[in-house]
Amino acid sequence: MMKFEQVVQKNVNAITWTSAALIVIGFLGETMGLQLVYTVAFVLASIIAATPIIIRAVEALKVRVIGIELLVSIAVVGAFVIQEFNESAIVTFLFLFGSFLEAKTLAKTRESIKTLTEMAPTTAEVVQADGSIEETDVDDVDEGDIVLVKTGGQVPIDGDIVEGSGYLNEASVTGESKLVSKQESDSVYSGTILDNGTLKVKATKVGDDTTFAKIVELVEDAQDTKSHAEKFIDQFAKYYTPAVLILALLVGFISRDFRLAITVLVLGCPGALVIGAPVSNVAGIGNGAKNGVLIKGGEVVDTFAKIDTLVFDKTGTLTKGHTEVSDMKSYTPEQSQALAYAAKLESQSDHPLGKAITTYAQKNQIAFQDLQVTENNTIKGQGIEAQIAGHQILVGNQKLLTSQQLELSAQEVSDLQALQATGSSTVIVAVDHQVQLIIGVSDVIRDNVKENLAALKQLGIKKLVMLTGDNEITAKHVATQLGIDEVHANLLPENKVTFVKQLKDAGHKVAFVGDGINDSPSIATADIGIAMGGGTDVAIETSDIVLMQSSFQELVHAYGLAKKTVANTRQNITIAIGTVIFLLIGLIFGYIYMASGMFVHEASILVVIFNAMRLIRYRALTEK
Amino acid sequence: MTKAVLQLGALTCPSCMQKIQGALEKQAGVQKVKVLFNASKVKLEFDDSANTADALAEVVKKLGYEVKSVKVKQPAE
Structure with missing residues (x-):
């Protein structure tokens, strides 16, 4: 017996095509007036197509589940009993053909995760x-x-x-x-x-502990973590299917119309309703995973779409988290030469600002390695005084210049103050008692943050807040540059949590964006925690959404995607409920019968899947 | 508690999920069953003195689903 069932299930596709062929033969027989051909073909088609459906229904019953297959099986057997062979043949064929198309199209919505798992070594x-x-x-x-x-x-x-x-x-x-x-x-x-x-x-x-394995697991779990809408529908479907069965029985008893009763069974199948909401989330989450945005489930998608306030950590989130040369004022035609001297001296020190300067020189392809330093005095808290190729070089702050009886001109003083007002640290370079460069070093803002923040506002974010442990001047400067609405500086991690709580209490829906490591408490407190920076376990585990490349473009994409996915789910539920209402009205007015009802059903399932598939190709506005 | 992951052939109907879930939950020693519909995977936690992963895979096969692979993870002790 077991063998037979498996053979049947393995050959479902062949069965589907055979029954289609038989139905065609049946109709040909009818038009040619061969009543026997017509009857035999439809009887055969009904029997072979009903077999896999009935097997599935019985298997489900064994574990006390009343599935769609049971409704269809009873209806088909009923149609067979009243000798409506063409109806039973078409209904079973449509059901099998529908499942075939469903499997094909569902595979499309799951494609992103499949490509991911196929990448596994x-x-x-x-x-x-x-x-x-x-x-x-x-x-x-x-x-x-x-x-x-x-x-x-x-x-x-x-x-x-x-x-x-x-x-x-x-x-x-x-x-x-x-x-x-x-x-x-x-x-x-x-x-x-x-x-x-x-x-x-x-x-x-190794194995399941690798970052890659964790990403795959997270996406797999996420696609099955149900949103509120899905949970509701699951609950609904659990009672809905048996209810249809009882309804059909009642209709049969009261109206004494057997045909009507079995039609109710077919029309009552909860097809599009059950598949509509999950399929949107699978497509949406899959799209995210493909574009470097890991979203942990349908519920996160729901909540994220409702977010109106974004709270950012500054260092490492809005900024790159390491210092770079952000500005350079030059008072000499020999700018590269002066920079080479400074880079050479800084390459020999371990001052944090020094690294920014040597990196900057390397990036601009200024050769400094071969310079010969003949004398080198580091003066603590001031800088370096050295001799290179017969020139006296000073690299340091204003105190160093004063100690060497060197004064800044009015222009130089105003440049220096302007740099300091932006929160930058400054380094002055003098060659042979001539001030040649003032270099500003600061934590640089990530690429395209301003445009992407503007895009987020366009998509529906009302308020942008920055929380930072950094000083007021730097914080204000970054905030005005980026168009941030509210800034709080000099905060400890626990102060950040308090701010997030206050915003929540004030009725805002808050998402916190941080680097995933030192911001974990705030990430956990916010309605949605977003971690920048992929590849770290902590980021993956503590947050609701992970931006793998730490780019703001991904953040815009994630937000737009969440909104689109929620809208898509709503459309699908509307389509599904609309179908049921349409069929019911059709039934009451006698336009809809078993086969046509089944057709509308299967069509509605495909419509919701195709609708969800639009999400796979979604790209947020700012992407080029 | 032993953990096992069964990779199934593609699942297409949500009711298949309920079937597999229901059937496995009734097996001896099974503590936790999670059917991942979209990944077509079953994650199991069971007492290995009462049952084996292969026997549980057999239960799924009997329901008519293909089991592509069985991965068992013993608890670290």
């Missing part, structure tokens, strides 16, 4: 104690094993490079397919692809 080349290489299943690799990754190969574990270097495509973890250069002692992630080079990697995390 399966084998690893593990370096053995004797230096030989053994191909191993990823599940059998242990922490501490050394794994070899060749050009074009996939990194099978999370780990640190112990030998070699190369360029990696980290799209599977960050959504960004730009190549990243990695050297010895850098971390690499499972699922990323080595575009060029050869690496030996020491495994730090």
Whole structure:
């Protein structure tokens, strides 16, 4: 018996096509006036198409579930009994054909997650104690094993490079397919692809503990974490299906109209209603995952769409979190030469501002490494006084100049003050007692933040708030540049939590955007916690939404997507309820019968799936 | 408590989910069942002295669903 059932289920598609062919033969027989051909073809079609449906219905009943299949089975058997063979044949065929199309189209909405899981590595080349290489299943690799990754190969574990270097495509973890250069002692992630080079990697995390595995798990769980609407409908469907059965019985008893009773059974199938809401969320969350936005479930989508207040942490969120040269005032035609001197001296010190200056010089391709420093005095709290190629160089603050009896001109003083007013730190460079450069160093704002914040406001955010532990001047400067509505500076992490609570108490729907590590309390307190920065466990675990590339474009995309997904769910529920009402009216006025009812049903299911599929292609406004 | 993940062939009807959930919950030793509809996966937690992952996979097969792979994770002790 078991065997038979499995054979039937495996060949459902063949069964569907056979019954379609038989139905065509039946109709041909009818038009040619061959009553026998007509009857035999429809009887056969009904029997073979009903078999898989009845099997499923019985299986479900065994676990005490009254499914759609049961409604259809009873209706079909009923139609058969009253010898409405064409009706029973068409209903069963439509039901099977509908499930076939449903499976095909559903697969489309799940595509993004499937591509994600297909990216998962399966084998690893593990370096053995004797230096030989053994191909191993990823599940059998242990922490501490050394794994070899060749050009074009996939990194099978999370780990640190112990030998070699190369360029990696980290799209599977960050959504960004730009190549990243990695050297010895850098971390690499499972699922990323080595575009060029050869690496030996020491495994730090394997199997389900890798970042990639966690992302996959999160997205899988998220697509099944139900929104309020879905939960409601689930509950509804649980009672709805048996209720239809009872209703059909009552109709049969009262009206004594067997046909009417079985028609009620077919029309009552809760098709589009059950699938409409989840399919929107699956498509929406899938779209997010593909674009570097991890959203933890339907409920998060719902809540995020209602958010009207965005609260940002400054350092590491609105800004890049590390200092860069943000401005440079020059008082010499030999600007590059002066910068080279400064960079050379800073490259020998470990002052935090120094690193910003050497990086800046490197970026502008100014050669400074070959300069010869003949004398070098570091004066604490002031700067450096040195001799390079016969020139006396001063790199430091105003105190250093004063100690060398050097005075700033009126112009230089005003430039210096202007830089300090923006919250920048300043470094003055003088060559042979001539002030040549004033360099401003500050924590730089991320790219395109201003435009993206404006886009968020356009999408419906009412208030932008910045909370920071930094000083008032810097905070105000960043806020005015970006068009932030409200700023609070000099805050400790616990003060930030208090502010988030106050905003919530004032009736705002608050999302907190932070870097995911030191902002966890605020992320947890807000209605929606958003973590910038992918690849960190903490960010993935504590927040509701993770922006893998830490870009504001992703934030705009996430917000727009949430709004679109919620709207899409509403449309689908409207379509589903509309279908039921339409069928009911049709039934009352006698326009709708079993086969046509089934057709409308299956069509409505496809309509909601196609509607949801529009979400897969959604892109937020600002993306180019 | 042993954890197991069954990868099934693509699930298409939400009622399949209820079926699998209901059937597995009734098996001996099973503590927690989570059917992931969209990923077509079943996550199980069960007492390995009362049942085995393969036996549970068999239950799902008997309902008429394909089981593509069974992954078992023993608790770290």
